[in-house]
Amino acid sequence: MDQTNHIKKLRNEEDFSLNEISKVTGHDFRTVKKYADGDVLPKEKKVDKRGMMYTQGFNNQTYGEIIDALLFEDSKEKKKDRRTRKAIFELLEAEYQYTGSYRLVCQYIADTKQEAKENNVYERLEHPPGEAQLDFGNYRVCENGKLKDIKLLVLVPPYSNRAFAAALPRENTECFLEGLKRIFEMMESVPKTIRIDNLAAAVVKPRGKGKETVFTEAFERFAAHYRFEPIACNPYSGHEKGAVENKVGYIRYNFFDCIPDFVSYLVFEKWLNAQLEEDSHRNHYHEHLLISELWEEDRAHMRSLSDTPYPVFRYEEYKTNKYGEIRLDNASIHIPKVGRNRRLTVQLYWDSFRCLSPSGELLYEADRPYISESRPVDWLYVFQTYRQKPRALDHSKYKKLLPSKIKSYVLETTLVERKRRIDQLLELLKEEDLLRIEENFEFLLLNNFESEPTEASLSLTLYDSLSPKAVS
Template identity: 45%
Template structure:
């Protein structure tokens, strides 16, 4: 029911501003039925409120029945108490003096309310040691002067709130299983139960209840490492709330300013160190160091298998008439293969290998997504730096510049504005790496930006260096031809001979 000021406002919109029911509903955010009731209604009499009275409400018997009804909701229908059974238990065990009808009326009134409350309420879950949750999180890093989106696979243990993270380029099956394998090694064991959502890397289809159809690769991995799976219900992120929060916590604390990535192994080592440091804080609820709780968690982990499971998938493909195959949505030319030739692809998380049907390797390369990046908007950043040159070395983007360019911009603070403006102009024709290479000597750090431009243009216009020739026999390398011998043969008259 709406408060009287809201009712008055609806009436005003209807009578004074002559708005339609739908217009009022959009303006107030109320349901159109509610708006119609108050906009065109005549009676605004205050509703009388009554408090339920009787032994079910006043003497606590209702609380007992509520408890029984909630317990019964978790059982199969055939195992639940009937209204008659509830009345008998109240009468025999709790000295209830009321009638069977009183109990029936209370149950009829309360059961729909309890069912509705169950939909809205989530029970606080107790997580035993050794159980884990896993999920992907989208993170951004900087590689080779450009943004790169990576997927951080995060494994969290709710009992201790300990977390582990491993960076990957994608969320496909190979990346998911490779990441899980690495996380198990970081944890030093295998979780007893692993809670996952319905990600396509592991789940093919969702059935009723806990029934899921998993990929063969995931089932093979599960059998090898010996953990049990606890799947989440669709659209039920709260069921793995610990890892959901751990993803956000990791992003906010480690990736707010994008870290510099040299390679995936380097980024993985950095993440491992940071997650280890994070375990030296107090648990948010238990007031004990996470690292101490993790020791208890770790005791319940299963042992790692003696050998690791190689992670890869195999599929067949055929070379098209242009000599190409498709990998991760990208066309790749295979020069050693014939048109229409069938090939076998071995897909690992970071690279793929092409085999002929006879087992010969004809091509091997990184998967296309390994080198996918997004440009950093340097033009917009340099425009801001030009306005505030003193902020350059404090900017979050400054560390993404090549080292020599950093030094060039800050070596003379009074010239920073002019140098920022010059670098912005140079970027119209050259890359940051080109500018970095042009600053190869300390003397060039003193040059003006336009002078660096001349150096870069001269370098681009220069002829390529002479190639080393290795095919001429060594005996002929310094041999000089005597052309007089040819003259005697061609023109004997010049040498005193007879023509």
């Protein structure tokens, strides 16, 4: 551009002739004439792919287009059923009169796959009002001093980002449909469409090979009753329901940072949805409106709730073993007054079951085994953490799980003494359970680990009189 500008300046401002400019600059006369009197305009670059794969082919298709079609067809198959590069090369030679090399085919396939990988971007989806997304999340709660794993079925309409949740013990069909029914009752409406992943409780066969998703019969009946359209995501495509994926994490980080107390599923569910309702009185992450305001607009586009609640249960046939037991939810349950090798019809609800005789007589009913499941805290590991950082005990999420006497014993003292008492508990925890230490508190701790004379007079009644609220 410097040379071009110099030539134009000599021609237009200095009134040089073309011959004079050629002599001064040393450029050829034709070059000087081109840049002195002609227009220098930017040109669009047009890159034409060259090579046999783009210029030659068979029946109005280039070899590149033929290979692309073969790769697209193979992408719908399992990897073991896809054609190898050698098979594609042999097919091109046999049926498409290909005369190029095998190496050229391999290079084209590698370039095509790399280009597809680099251009694999997600499409920004639009979410009109009246739609919803659904997903399960795993969470921990505190029940009677023990940890309990529960499931939350979370529903989010992406337009408003309002969240609703149902607390459940499992992800089976009964829990899934019962949770969804309770969510509809909370919303007092039903979304037009609900996007889910391919969970076993709702999907028999995911979308693939040109065929649509096959839903379970129970879920299809449920959807027909409440008049919503279920839509399953593509396999391994969780981003298609990103709103609810983010909300599952949001609930965990904002309401489960301290392990919440748990009494029952319905009580806990009521508490959590009250928190979510309060949380809706904040600005939407994208719109300049409150989530609660957008929710009202969202709900106006949904369907009305059916007057008749859907009864969620299913029947299964069981046979008692030689001990008169059936195997349900990975637990052996004795059925009284039935006998061995008897066939029973079991009516399964999300939280209970009923055993019926072949004539329909009620023989036995009880809670499902997983309702009371919990898991103990690994107190040895927890107290090893407290030993490294004794002050962490004051704000620990496990503090509420500590039995009252032991909690008072390690908290109601100086930091130096706390370290000594934590060491005592660590020694005991190698052999004893924490609850047994609590039951035998005076014998195991006050008598066996006395270190100062003044502590010899401490009585168990002193620890019994300490209120857990004083150190909570």
